[in-house]
Amino acid sequence: MRILSCLAALLLTLASVQAQESSRLDEIVKRGTLRVGLTGDYLPFSSFDKATSTFRGFDVDMAEALGKALGVKIEYVHTAWPQLTRDFEADNFDIAMGGISITLDRQKKGFFSTPIMREGKTPIARCSDADKYQTLAEIDKPSTRVIVNPGGTNERFAKANIRSAEIKTYNDNVTIFEEIAKGDADLMMTDASETRYQQKLHPGVLCAVHPDKPFDFAEKAYWLQRDPALKAFVDQWLHMAFEDGSYRKIYAAWFE
Incomplete structure (x- = not known):
């Protein structure tokens, strides 16, 4: 009986503590x-x-x-x-x-x-070169310059899938697309939503490459x-x- 009383008291104490804890x-x-x-x-x-x-x-x-x-x-x-x-x-x-x-x-x-949002990684390149970068195999060649911003899933995706192409790290994610537009890099692989947006900002210059069929599956x-x-x-x-x-x-x- 004494054990039951102690157990009941313990349970009441725990319940009281839990009630006092705020989320x-x-x-x-x-x-x-x-x-x-x-x-x-x-x-x-x-x-x-x-x-x-x-x-x-x-x-x-x-x-x-x-x-x-x-x-x-x-x-x-x-x-x-x-x-x-x-x-x-x-x-x-x-x-x-x-x-x-x-x-x-x-x-x-x-x-x-x-x-x-559901999407995945896909390339964005100069519109004149977009047809050259439809697949990872076409991208992963020694002559290709892939640009990435450090520290996120874009860099991880590039390093996991690129073996022969050059990977150039660029620290400013705001101006990184200008590097592609002016020819200092060939493409970036990023989220399909971002490629669509940058294509809208650079009409006729940068083109999203098959954003409806990205290379992988991802969600935001x-x-x-x-x-x-x-x-x-x-x-x-x-x-x-x-x-x-x-x-x-x-x-x-x-x-x-």
Whole structure:
């Protein structure tokens, strides 16, 4: 009987402790801000204007919509692809947005939201050369100069699939496409959504190569600190945005 009483008391204590523990979602609502990590160098997802210290892009608009749904303000945290994981592990932000690809390495460290986009890696090249780079075999030749931005899935994809072609690392993801346009590199393999956007920015100069049939499978989502309540809220918000047309409206403004 005494053992049962002790066990009951222990269970009540544990229940009380659990009740007092707040989720990250609770903390976000209480402090009134959602910290959003963005690289700011990956249009149409996010771009950072140094002159005004402001962000713009598809995922900036999505972040503002999420903040409105939560009833909080958005605090943008500037990060970079090479340090994204370190900043995430350091808890510098609650959620990473801005064209984040789902990877198993990232999944080990946090949660991913419902995917917001399905795509994969595909080339973008000068329009005059686009027919030369239809397959990885056609790309992977000693005469080809492949350019990559460091620290993300583009660099990993190139290094995993290129053996003979030159791989040139270029640190500025904002001006990297100008390197192709002016002939200092032949192509870049990046997400199909980005190739479509850059093609729109460089009409007749840069062409996306079969963006509807990328080389691999990938999905983009929002990378969340490991809190079930926060993930549940973001997933429900996305579900409602897909169904009520608000996601489509933001998407059309940047991708169409």
